[in-house]
Structure formats: C-alpha cells, structure tokens
Amino acid sequence: NAGVTQTPKFQVLKTGQSMTLQCAQDMNHNSMYWYRQDPGMGLRLIYYSASEGTTDKGEVPNGYNVSRLNKREFSLRLESAAPSQTSVYFCASSEGSRGRQPQHFGDGTRLSIL
Amino acid sequence: AQRVTQPEKLLSVFKGAPVELKCNYSYSGSPELFWYVQYSRQRLQLLLRHISRESIKGFTADLNKGETSFHLKKPFAQEEDSAMYYCALGGGTSYGKLTFGQGTILTVHP
Numbered sequence: 525n526a527g528v529t530q531t532p533k534f535q536v537l538k539t540g541q542s543m544t545l546q547c548a549q550d551m552n553h554n555s556m557y558w559y560r561q562d563p564g565m566g567l568r569l570i571y572y573s574a575s576e577g578t579t580d581k582g583e584v585p586n587g588y589n590v591s592r593l594n595k596r597e598f599s600l601r602l603e604s605a606a607p608s609q610t611s612v613y614f615c616a617s618s619e620g621s622r623g624r625q626p627q628h629f630g631d632g633t634r635l636s637i638l
Numbered sequence: 639a640q641r642v643t644q645p646e647k648l649l650s651v652f653k654g655a656p657v658e659l660k661c662n663y664s665y666s667g668s669p670e671l672f673w674y675v676q677y678s679r680q681r682l683q684l685l686l687r688h689i690s691r692e693s694i695k696g697f698t699a700d701l702n703k704g705e706t707s708f709h710l711k712k713p714f715a716q717e718e719d720s721a722m723y724y725c726a727l728g729g730g731t732s733y734g735k736l737t738f739g740q741g742t743i744l745t746v747h748p
Contacts, residue, residue: 528681557735564647566740567682567724574735614682624670624689624728627736629682 526550530615530630537605537637545600545633547615554620556598557582557627558590560611567614573598574620605637640665642727644739651715652747659710659742661699661725670728671708672736673699677721685710685723695719715746 531546549556557572569582573592587609589601598617602609612634616627641664651657663669673685686694688701688708699710708725725739 555735559738564740566644567738569735572735616682626672626684626687627726628684629674631681 528615528617528628528630530613530633532633533631534634535636537602537635539605539607539637541605543602543605543635545602545613545615545635546597547599547630548597549615549617549628550596551617551628552595553617553628554595555618556592557616557618558588558598558600559614559616560584560609561614561632562611570600570613602635607637609635610637611635640727640737642725642737642739644723644725644742646742647740648743648745650745650747653717654714657712657715657719657744657746659723659725659744661708661710661739663706663708663725663727665706665727669701669703671699671701672726672728673697673708673710674724674726674738675721676724676741682724715744717746717748720744720746 528549554575558570559567568584571590573579576595579590591599612632614632615630618627619625643662671688674682675685676682697712701708722741722743724741726736728736
C-alpha cells in the first residue's frame with residue numbers, strides 16, 4: 525500500500541546542475557501536484573496536472589518543468605539549479621473532482637543546492 | 639481569488655490544556671476545507687475534512703461560513719499533538735487544486 529512514492533529522498537546539487545525528481549502513485553488518481561515547502565512560507569504549488577496529458581503552472585513555476593509521463597507518474601525537473609531552489613519538495617495526488625477530494629502526499633525530497 | 643490565512647505561526651500550550659488553531663478563508667463559492675498534519679520530518683497527512691464532520695485524534699473543526707473560518711480544536715492537548723498543522727481550501731477553479739495556509743507549528747509542553 526505505497527500510495528505516493530518520491531525518489532530520491534535526499535539530494536545535494538551544485539549550482540547549475542540539472543535534476544529530475546520522480547513521483548509515482550498507485551491509487552489510480554487523476555490529478556497530481558508538486559509543492560515546495562520553505563520555513564515561514566508554507567506549501568507553495570509549483571505545477572499540477574489535472575489529468576493525464578495536461579499540466580499547468582502553479583504559484584511558483586519559474587525554474588521548473590514537469591512531465592506527466594502517464595497516469596501514475598509526474599516528474600519535476602530543475603534544468604539549472606539555483607541556491608534559491610533549496611527546499612523540501614512534496615508530490616501529491618488526488619482523485620480530482622474540483623478540489624472536493626483530499627490530496628495524498630509523498631514523503632518528500634530534501635534538496636540542497638550549493 | 640482563494641486565500642487561506644493561519645494567523646499564528648507558532649502556538650504553545652501545556653499538556654491537558656485546550657488548543658485552538660485558527661484558519662480563515664476567502665472564497666466566493668462553496669468551500670471544501672481540510673486540516674493536514676505534518677509530524678517532524680514526515681509526510682503531510684489528512685487530519686480531517688469539514689464534510690466528514692468527524693473527530694480524529696480528539697480534534698474537531700467546524701465550518702463557519704458567516705465568519706469564513708474553519709478553526710481546529712482539541713479540548714485536552716497531548717504531547718504527541720506537537721506538529722505542523724496546515725489548513726487547506728478546495729472546491730474552486732481547477733480540478734483537485736488546494737490552497738494551503740502558511741501553517742501553524744503547535745508545541746505541547748509536558
């Protein structure tokens with residue numbers, strides 16, 4: 525009963541390096557999301573995918589790209605990492621239904637950019 | 639626009655004391671509200687949702703549409719309640735999207 529699985533759990537990058545964070549869910553959910561969590565800022569939505577084949581920008585999309593590979597998988601890519609992207613990244617999924625269903629979260633990826 | 643405000647970043651109480659975590663929202667439609675909890679270095683977990691009207695781990699929350707609030711309450715706090723709590727608002731413009739508040743860190747002292 526894995527739910528939402530994120531890899532890796534930890535990563536250290538140098539400024540300018542690229543990185544893809546992976547996320548997979550086994551609940552047959554339609555919608556998937558990427559958030560970043562920073563002290564004092566709460567959770568901020570980076571990108572989301574309402575359904576397979578669609579992606580949309582959230583509150584803080586700059587510096588990121590996403591791919592909804594199939595219904596299960598939703599990846600987040602940093603093309604050229606910057607120290608400001610040091611954060612904890614959470615992936616989540618939900619059935620959809622116009623926000624009337626809860627989101628289920630992964631364990632998070634702690635990313636440090638030096 | 640949807641907005642969620644949690645006015646307290648930090649909240650400290652002693653074990654056995656009542657606790658109330660405040661959440662106010664701004665939304666013109668019919669809201670769907672959730673409380674999530676995040677224990678130290680763990681994933682966010684759904685604590686409760688307003689439509690369920692249930693009590694989880696002794697916590698309750700009532701939607702007050704007049705005051706646009708969804709405060710989380712527990713009559714007797716326990717040390718294991720220490721965590722980050724997020725209020726979240728859905729039901730809006732896009733499928734499944736939630737707007738989160740900035741979170742309140744609750745510390746329950748022995």
